[in-house]
Amino acid sequence: MDKSLNDKKAEIFKALSNPVRLDVIDLLLDGEKCVCEIQQALKKYEQPHISKSLAKLKSVGLIKDRKDGLNVYYSLNICCMGEFMTCLNKILK
Amino acid sequence: MDKSLNDKKAEIFKALSNPVRLDVIDLLLDGEKCVCEIQQALKKYEQPHISKSLAKLKSVGLIKDRKDGLNVYYSLNICCMGEFMTCLNKILK
DNA sequence: CTACTATATGCCATAATAGACATATACTAC
DNA sequence: GTAGTATATGTCTATTATGGCATATAGTAG
Numbered sequence: 001m002d003k004s005l006n007d008k009k010a011e012i013f014k015a016l017s018n019p020v021r022l023d024v025i026d027l028l029l030d031g032e033k034c035v036c037e038i039q040q041a042l043k044k045y046e047q048p049h050i051s052k053s054l055a056k057l058k059s060v061g062l063i064k065d066r067k068d069g070l071n072v073y074y075s076l077n078i079c080c081m082g083e084f085m086t087c088l089n090k091i092l093k
Numbered sequence: 094m095d096k097s098l099n100d101k102k103a104e105i106f107k108a109l110s111n112p113v114r115l116d117v118i119d120l121l122l123d124g125e126k127c128v129c130e131i132q133q134a135l136k137k138y139e140q141p142h143i144s145k146s147l148a149k150l151k152s153v154g155l156i157k158d159r160k161d162g163l164n165v166y167y168s169l170n171i172c173c174m175g176e177f178m179t180c181l182n183k184i185l186k
Numbered sequence: 187c188t189a190c191t192a193t194a195t196g197c198c199a200t201a202a203t204a205g206a207c208a209t210a211t212a213c214t215a216c
Numbered sequence: 217g218t219a220g221t222a223t224a225t226g227t228c229t230a231t232t233a234t235g236g237c238a239t240a241t242a243g244t245a246g
């Protein structure tokens with residue numbers, strides 16, 4: 001059973017349909033960050049919650065990771081994210 | 094309780110996180126369509142299902158409607174949709 | 187080996203969603 | 217008024233997501 005294009009796109013949008021994960025995307029729009037930096041910036045969320053959010057975004061290919069010693073660095077994996085977010089921001093005023 | 098920007102964006106992405114609703118968006122990217130045309134194009138889905146899909150997309154402001162006699166015409170309400178979809182299509186190959 | 191730090195995973199209860207089906211509403215024609 | 221067509225809404229159940237908490241893993245230092 002091969003997934004249709006829109007099934008795959010739906011999974012991407014589902015990964016984006018959560019405010020915590022959008023907070024993460026906002027941070028990564030600013031450039032690569034290690035998990036520790038993301039946690040520092042989003043102190044209001046628990047560590048496992050952030051870790052799961054990163055895993056979900058990665059599972060659909062929106063972000064990628066890179067290990068360096070104990071740290072894991074995440075960055076955006078899709079170029080057009082910034083433009084679309086800017087557009088949405090304008091619409092939502 | 095005012096919703097944060099990312100709460101609102103999450104709702105928009107949630108509306109997009111479904112293959113049926115993405116099929117509808119695809120059709121509307123081609124221009125305004127009446128519900129009957131959308132139903133004709135998406136015969137595999139039941140009429141109430143399509144109607145609810147349109148309602149959900151409208152509720153978050155992604156599409157708008159216009160009545161003309163018995164018919165209701167829907168069209169996209171956000172400009173950057175096409176670009177982002179094109180980008181996702183490329184990534185998903 | 188132990189201890190420590192950074193990050194990920196598992197489990198669980200609650201809440202939200204999808205989609206099938208029945209039904210309702212709105213408009214037109216007569 | 218009735219009948220018919222186009223579209224919307226309500227109700228239900230199975231599935232899926234959320235987020236809290238406990239725990240596990242991976243890497244480093246000693």
